Amino acid sequence: xxxxxxxxxxxxTVLTAxxxxxxxxxxxxxxxxxxxxxxxxxxxxxxxxxxxxxxxxKLLYEQFTKETGIKVNIVDxxxxxxxxxxKREGESTEADLFLTVDGGVLNxxxxxxxxxxxxxxxxxxxxxxxLRDSENQWIGLSTRARVIVYSKDRVKPEQLSTYEDLTSxxxxxxxxxxxxxxxxxxSLLSSFIELNGPEKAEEWSKGFVxxxxxxxxxxxRDQAKAIVAGVGDxxxxxxxxxxxxxxxxxxxxxxxxxSIGVFFPNQETTGTHINVSGxxxxxxxxxxxxxxxxxxxxxxxxAQNMVTKENFEFPVNAKAEIPELLKSWGTFKTQQIDLGxxxxxxxxxxxxxxxxxxx
Amino acid sequence: xxFKNVRVQIKRKLNxxxxxxxxxxxxxxxxILLVFLSIFDAPNDNWLQIKRYLIKDYMVQTLWLTLxxxxxxxxxxxxxxxxxxxxxxxxKRFFRWALVLPLAIPPYIAAYTYSTMFSYTGIxxxxxxxxxxxxxxxxxxxxxxxRGAVIIFTLFLFPYVYLITRAYFEKQSASYIxxxxxxxxxxxxxxxxxxxxxxxxxxxxGVSLVVxxxxxxxxxxxxxxxHTISTAIFQTWFGMYDVESAMRLAAWLMMIVVxxxxxxxxxxxxxxxxxxxxxxxxxxxxxxxxxxxxxASIVCFSIWSFSFLIPLVQLMVWASWTFETVWKADFFSYLxxxxxxxxxxxxxxxxxxxxxxxxxxxxxxxxxMLSKGITAxxxxxxxxxxxxxxxxxxxxxxxxxxxxxxxxxxxxxVVLSLTxxxxxxxxxxxxxxxxxxxxxxxxxxxGRKYSEASRILGMGMxxxxxxxxxxxxxxxxxxxxxxxxxxxxxELPLAxxxxxxxxxxxxxxxxxxxxxxxxYEASIPSLLIIGISFTSVYILQxxxxxxxx
Numbered sequence: 042x043x044x045x046x047x048x049x050x051x052x053x054t055v056l057t058a059x060x061x062x063x064x065x066x067x068x069x070x071x072x073x074x075x076x077x078x079x080x081x082x083x084x085x086x087x088x089x090x091x092x093x094x095x096x097x098x099k100l101l102y103e104q105f106t107k108e109t110g111i112k113v114n115i116v117d118x119x120x121x122x123x124x125x126x127x128k129r130e131g132e133s134t135e136a137d138l139f140l141t142v143d144g145g146v147l148n149x150x151x152x153x154x155x156x157x158x159x160x161x162x163x164x165x166x167x168x169x170x171x172l173r174d175s176e177n178q179w180i181g182l183s184t185r186a187r188v189i190v191y192s193k194d195r196v197k198p199e200q201l202s203t204y205e206d207l208t209s210x211x212x213x214x215x216x217x218x219x220x221x222x223x224x225x226x227x228s229l230l231s232s233f234i235e236l237n238g239p240e241k242a243e244e245w246s247k248g249f250v251x252x253x254x255x256x257x258x259x260x261x262r263d264q265a266k267a268i269v270a271g272v273g274d275x276x277x278x279x280x281x282x283x284x285x286x287x288x289x290x291x292x293x294x295x296x297x298x299x300s301i302g303v304f305f306p307n308q309e310t311t312g313t314h315i316n317v318s319g320x321x322x323x324x325x326x327x328x329x330x331x332x333x334x335x336x337x338x339x340x341x342x343x344a345q346n347m348v349t350k351e352n353f354e355f356p357v358n359a360k361a362e363i364p365e366l367l368k369s370w371g372t373f374k375t376q377q378i379d380l381g382x383x384x385x386x387x388x389x390x391x392x393x394x395x396x397x398x399x400x
Numbered sequence: 401x402x403f404k405n406v407r408v409q410i411k412r413k414l415n416x417x418x419x420x421x422x423x424x425x426x427x428x429x430x431x432i433l434l435v436f437l438s439i440f441d442a443p444n445d446n447w448l449q450i451k452r453y454l455i456k457d458y459m460v461q462t463l464w465l466t467l468x469x470x471x472x473x474x475x476x477x478x479x480x481x482x483x484x485x486x487x488x489x490x491x492k493r494f495f496r497w498a499l500v501l502p503l504a505i506p507p508y509i510a511a512y513t514y515s516t517m518f519s520y521t522g523i524x525x526x527x528x529x530x531x532x533x534x535x536x537x538x539x540x541x542x543x544x545x546x547r548g549a550v551i552i553f554t555l556f557l558f559p560y561v562y563l564i565t566r567a568y569f570e571k572q573s574a575s576y577i578x579x580x581x582x583x584x585x586x587x588x589x590x591x592x593x594x595x596x597x598x599x600x601x602x603x604x605x606g607v608s609l610v611v612x613x614x615x616x617x618x619x620x621x622x623x624x625x626x627h628t629i630s631t632a633i634f635q636t637w638f639g640m641y642d643v644e645s646a647m648r649l650a651a652w653l654m655m656i657v658v659x660x661x662x663x664x665x666x667x668x669x670x671x672x673x674x675x676x677x678x679x680x681x682x683x684x685x686x687x688x689x690x691x692x693x694x695x696a697s698i699v700c701f702s703i704w705s706f707s708f709l710i711p712l713v714q715l716m717v718w719a720s721w722t723f724e725t726v727w728k729a730d731f732f733s734y735l736x737x738x739x740x741x742x743x744x745x746x747x748x749x750x751x752x753x754x755x756x757x758x759x760x761x762x763x764x765x766x767x768x769m770l771s772k773g774i775t776a777x778x779x780x781x782x783x784x785x786x787x788x789x790x791x792x793x794x795x796x797x798x799x800x801x802x803x804x805x806x807x808x809x810x811x812x813x814v815v816l817s818l819t820x821x822x823x824x825x826x827x828x829x830x831x832x833x834x835x836x837x838x839x840x841x842x843x844x845x846x847g848r849k850y851s852e853a854s855r856i857l858g859m860g861m862x863x864x865x866x867x868x869x870x871x872x873x874x875x876x877x878x879x880x881x882x883x884x885x886x887x888x889x890x891e892l893p894l895a896x897x898x899x900x901x902x903x904x905x906x907x908x909x910x911x912x913x914x915x916x917x918x919x920y921e922a923s924i925p926s927l928l929i930i931g932i933s934f935t936s937v938y939i940l941q942x943x944x945x946x947x948x949x
Contacts, residue, residue, distance in 0.1 A: 094912045114901035121638040122897050220625040258544035258625045260917050266520035272538045290721050293521035388640050395453040
């Protein structure tokens with residue numbers, strides 16, 4: 042074999058490998074520093090895998106760093122992907138905190154055994170029991186209600202009563218909802234499985250799908266727009282989207298927000314379905330104390346005020362101020378179920394949706 | 401003497417080029433193999449559910465989507481390429497390169513933009529309603545459907561077909577077209593009977609890029625609520641928490657794509673398409689007059705507007721609404737990171753493409769398998785590749801942990817998995833095909849006679865490569881580089897899953913805003929992505945022009 046034949050391609054490979062390594066060591070050094078830093082200089086950090094990334098969250102982290110000197114590092118992503126990443130990383134993970142926007146997913150994270158219990162009096166004071174995991178493997182940071190919104194022109198609130206009533210003949214061809222791929226819908230159906238059993242839930246899904254005004258499409262805001270456009274009269278929506286519509290920079294969106302009403306269903310019976318966004322400390326966290334401090338901060342009054350004001354979610358901390366808009370919708374009774382059940386029934390809910398043709 | 405024969409054989413087959421190809425291919429194939437192996441695991445309950453309720457619907461929708469998009473992109477891409485290559489009309493010089501620009505807009509951004517524009521509060525319905533009191537039928541005007549997805553994919557992917565076919569018309573088929581003209585054929589007849597049959601490989605190359613893009617897309621299909629195999633993969637993963645079944649679906653998708661590759665190869669077998677003359681003469685365009693002249697300009701302008709100008713202007717308007725709240729110094733770091741990672745990955749891809757491309761010129765079964773193997777990543781949804789890469793790197797890290805301790809890295813045995821190395825590897829695996837196909841097309845166009853002559857005259861493979869092959873295909877390498885670079889800048893799922901802490905790219909930032917239904921806020925990172933892609937495409941055109949001179 043002649044040297045040159047071997048040499049040229051090998052050289053290029055080595056060069057590229059070198060280039061790669063260069064990019065690697067840079068980062069490696071950085072990581073190494075943070076690791077070494079923990080031991081020697083005690084530079085305080087907390088690493089988050091987050092599926093909840095609103096601009097207000099960034100502001101909160103900055104505020105946290107200012108108050109405590111603990112630096113916050115973030116990887117954003119889809120919750121399910123982050124869970125899979127945490128599962129595969131196991132002990133090697135650098136993540137300390139996992140954040141997401143659905144109780145079902147939080148429970149799945151717990152089931153995947155990537156979280157650990159925390160005990161903190163502050164957290165227990167800040168967050169009511171119902172909005173925490175039974176072992177405090179996850180803690181609620183804010184709640185959102187999945188309500189019925191209706192056209193103020195064509196529907197009177199008196200005509201509305203329960204989720205179950207949406208399957209009655211009166212609503213034939215008048216209901217709007219986003220596709221079954223949305224976690225919000227899966228969790229809603231999971232709550233019915235928990236409350237009424239799988240048969241009733243399937244019956245409901247069947248009747249609900251039969252009353253749809255169109256094949257499910259778009260996101261939550263699109264359902265509101267479709268109401269105003271006259272495609273249907275009522276829709277299932279999360280409350281904070283109504284807040285976001287009414288505070289949009291786009292005047293047309295504001296008009297849409299103003300033309301729809303918010304109705305909290307099932308007040309006489311099981312209560313309105315709520316979901317939770319929350320955080321859990323990872324099982325192999327290397328900065329557990331800092332992670333707990335961050336949860337304490339996020340559930341504290343100051344942070345809770347900000348979340349509600351900027352994002353129109355409901356606070357978990359009872360001491361937080363409620364903005365006018367949220368007050369105007371009135372107080373309401375919520376579903377009293379263990380939110381962890383949302384995740385347990387998720388697969389069954391999805392099967393029902395597939396079976397009953399909820400696209 | 402048999403022993404000596406074997407040694408000679410090995411010596412002949414196993415030169416440095418082949419060794420490097422094999423090593424590289426192994427590195428690329430390993431994560432893909434991890435995905436593929438899931439086909440052999442025992443299926444679980446979820447798999448039965450998927451088979452029972454989902455597969456049929458998903459297969460049918462996937463088929464329709466790819467078929468319709470494939471046909472429409474072919475139609476649009478080929479006819480525009482023909483128009484621009486063969487005729488002269490007002491604005492032609494501009495449209496010649498401007499029609500490539502839709503590639504600068506990722507389909508998922510286009511989907512957000514257009515569906516918001518066509519929504520009830522969007523500019524179109526707003527104008528109809530407030531200016532003229534027209535309330536259009538919502539079923540017809542919304543884009544969230546198969547129809548919308550086909551329109552978006554066609555408008556923003558047709559340049560793949562256009563670009564390759566136009567280059568072919570301009571350079572390769574000139575002598576045939578001129579001869580047909582001399583023999584008195586009318587333009588339509590030349591197009592149907594000469595140009596179209598001849599340009600089949602070019603068209604096939606372009607359309608296959610479109611098809612793979614559609615097959616592995618998640619952004620557009622998910623946003624429009626379509627049920628394709630790719631969305632099924634994610635529903636299995638996210639809805640059922642069953643990554644194993646998701647990987648099994650991905651493996652099947654991969655099989656389909658490999659099947660398509662083999663089919664294409666079968667259809668083209670026994671055909672060599674290299675040019676017959678040593679220097680192909682560029683085609684002289686024919687001047688159009690009267691009505692056709694202006695119609696050509698209008699057609700080009702309207703397609704260009706829909707696929708580039710209109711969404712761009714809309715994004716700029718939204719950017720002006722949100723500029724103050726969204727624009728932060730951070731964006732500079734998103735920008736540099738995006739550029740850095742993309743440039744690095746692209747370099748690796750191109751170098752390796754050249755090596756395998758050179759090996760593949762023997763067109764043996766071995767080299768064919770090699771080339772198809774390393775390009776398989778294009779058919780697998782990014783998130784699935786990400787899982788393969790992640791598993792591999794974690795195992796590597798575990799294996800290497802003693803080494804890390806040895807050289808003084810304390811703490812946890814994670815080094816590779818937390819760095820951009822993982823992301824770069826993911827990109828290389830996923831986008832090998834884009835770079836490699838360009839290089840391979842380059843080699844195919846040049847044919848083998850020059851290098852064969854060089855080898856006969858006693859030059860080695862390496863020498864032949866640097867003295868003969870590389871200069872001949874330099875153009876293809878550069879365009880391959882730019883196409884790959886643009887693809888990586890736009891890429892989303894890999895970046896989401898494989899990036900280290902505090903490492904946002906423009907695509908992940910866009911995704912964050914869009915997934916929070918903050919479409920207006922997403923416009924600024926979107927525009928930056930478009931800016932990078934625009935510059936790249938502009939450079940591509942500039943180089944192309946200077947090469948022509």
